Amino acid sequence: MNIDRVVFAFAGTVILLSVLLTYAISPWWLLLTAFVGLNMLQAAFTGFCPLAVILKKLGVKPGQAFS
Secondary structure: OOHHHHHHHHHHHHHHHHHHHHHHOOHHHHHHHHHHHHHHHHHHHHOOOHHHHHHHHOOOOOOOOOO
């Protein structure tokens, strides 16, 4: 897997987890969903993604979006 796919998989997992936590614990967990969405939006315009930087340092193969 390349960095792009890992970032998308991680974002999807965090969003699904926050939805589950919202249902099970508190609606405040929707803030986590909002944070992930805002981070994805800013990454689309700036090309900067903190997770992509970390994955690159860990040696994950670069993709097209975060090279």
